[in-house]
Amino acid sequence: MTKMNLLMVGAGLSGAVIGRMMAEEGHSVTIVDARDHIAGNCHTERDAETGVMVHVYGPHIFHTDDAEVWEYVNRYETFLPYKNRVKTTSQGRVFSLPINLHTINQYYEKTMRPDEARAFIEEIADKSIEDPQTFEEQALRFVGPDLYEAFFKGYTIKQWGCSPTELPASILKRLPVRFNYDDNYFFHKFQGMPENGYTQMVERILDHPGITVHLNTRFTREQAAEYDHVFYSGPLDGYFDYELGRLGYRTLDFEKFTDTGDYQGCAVMNYGDVEVPYTRITEHKHFSPWEEHEGTVCYREFSRACGPDDIPYYPIRLMEEKAMLGTYVEKANAETGVTFVGRLGTYRYLDMDVTIREALDTGRAFLQHAASGTQM
Numbered sequence: 001m002t003k004m005n006l007l008m009v010g011a012g013l014s015g016a017v018i019g020r021m022m023a024e025e026g027h028s029v030t031i032v033d034a035r036d037h038i039a040g041n042c043h044t045e046r047d048a049e050t051g052v053m054v055h056v057y058g059p060h061i062f063h064t065d066d067a068e069v070w071e072y073v074n075r076y077e078t079f080l081p082y083k084n085r086v087k088t089t090s091q092g093r094v095f096s097l098p099i100n101l102h103t104i105n106q107y108y109e110k111t112m113r114p115d116e117a118r119a120f121i122e123e124i125a126d127k128s129i130e131d132p133q134t135f136e137e138q139a140l141r142f143v144g145p146d147l148y149e150a151f152f153k154g155y156t157i158k159q160w161g162c163s164p165t166e167l168p169a170s171i172l173k174r175l176p177v178r179f180n181y182d183d184n185y186f187f188h189k190f191q192g193m194p195e196n197g198y199t200q201m202v203e204r205i206l207d208h209p210g211i212t213v214h215l216n217t218r219f220t221r222e223q224a225a226e227y228d229h230v231f232y233s234g235p236l237d238g239y240f241d242y243e244l245g246r247l248g249y250r251t252l253d254f255e256k257f258t259d260t261g262d263y264q265g266c267a268v269m270n271y272g273d274v275e276v277p278y279t280r281i282t283e284h285k286h287f288s289p290w291e292e293h294e295g296t297v298c299y300r301e302f303s304r305a306c307g308p309d310d311i312p313y314y315p316i317r318l319m320e321e322k323a324m325l326g327t328y329v330e331k332a333n334a335e336t337g338v339t340f341v342g343r344l345g346t347y348r349y350l351d352m353d354v355t356i357r358e359a360l361d362t363g364r365a366f367l368q369h370a371a372s373g374t375q376m
């Protein structure tokens with residue numbers, strides 16, 4: 001195969017994984033990122049004051065059932081066991097999430113066994129709602145008004161900036177309750193935390209003589225002409241200079257504070273009451289329980305509508321966005337010499353394992369096309 005000059009826009013997981021694959025095949029890879037660091041939104045760095053490893057763009061827990069992806073990340077970084085156990089403060093009390101037997105027993109001050117709790121929830125669920133259309137109706141039909149108010153309503157209003165009556169029922173597909181004491185947030189077979197952070201892992205993925213990284217470098221479409229192909233992990237609408245308008249996102253503001261000792265006793269504490277302006281507090285030292293630090297770093301997290309100069313975090317994907325997205329996707333499909341990848345390039349919420357899986361699949365498909373002499 002002839003050697004190609006390839007450009008990756010974005011040094012996050014998408015750009016790094018595809019870039020590495022291309023470099024290993026002997027192609028010349030240039031990676032540009034507008035930020036002053038690699039690893040995209042998974043970026044971790046040590047806090048200068050306390051030495052605590054901080055998840056700069058919000059908490060990132062690695063979890064997957066994909067054995068190849070798990071093997072891939074472990075090739076570049078040691079993953080230590082980590083289970084995500086989230087708590088929530090609601091109505092002046094602390095509860096365990098996701099809603100499990102402990103949460104139900106605590107909330108109702110009962111000592112129910114699994115079958116008793118199941119029957120109890122069925123009894124309090126609002127069965128008058130036959131065909132739920134909204135998130136609120138769906139939640140009420142599943143768990144009734146008390147648990148809905150305590151654990152869903154306030155958090156959802158703050159997270160999405162709208163009433164749960166304006167969100168589709170499809171958000172809550174299954175009964176969001178466990179009738180046992182399992183408080184591990186994720187069900188996945190492989191779960192862990194990188195010993196020295198995600199940024200070290202990405203640094204090692206990028207450590208190949210065929211890869212050159214340029215930070216503080218924003219991609220412009222004129223640059224594409226210098227390359228045989230572009231893999232673009234920036235915002236889809238941004239690629240087209242927002243000519244059809246902006247796809248809606250929620251952005252996050254993090255209010256950092258430091259303390260000594262242990263501030264809240266867990267990594268993530270949600271706040272379910274709408275009167276509390278933040279959605280959660282993350283205490284980063286709990287992500288590395290194998291390290292010891294006297295100081296502690298916490299982030300209060302606030303969610304709001306994303307403006308043109310903000311970092312896009314969560315795609316909104318309601319009706320209005322979906323219509324605009326459809327047109328952007330048509331335009332993207334009509335482009336030659338560029339592949340849109342990753343959470344921003346495809347306007348989807350993607351966990352890290354899915355991002356890596358898609359990057360591996362996209363890279364392999366590209367190489368196959370190249371080997372057979374066809375364009376992607």
Ligand code: FAD
Pocket residue numbers: 009010011012013014015032033034035038039040041042057058059060061062063217218219233234235238313314341342343344350351352353355
């Ligand atoms: P990104 O990481 O966003 O990388 C894209 C890069 O492109 C960025 O560095 C950006 O600066 C750069 N870029 C954009 N436009 C341009 C341009 N025009 N020119 C140059 N560079 C550009 N996943 C999990 O598995 N577990 C979790 O616990 C988890 N928690 C999350 C929490 C939050 C708050 C969010 C928002 C996401 C979370 N994720 C989690 C998902 C995870 O962040 C993504 O899977 C991952 O970041 C996707 O990588 P990416 O390379 O596609 O995108």
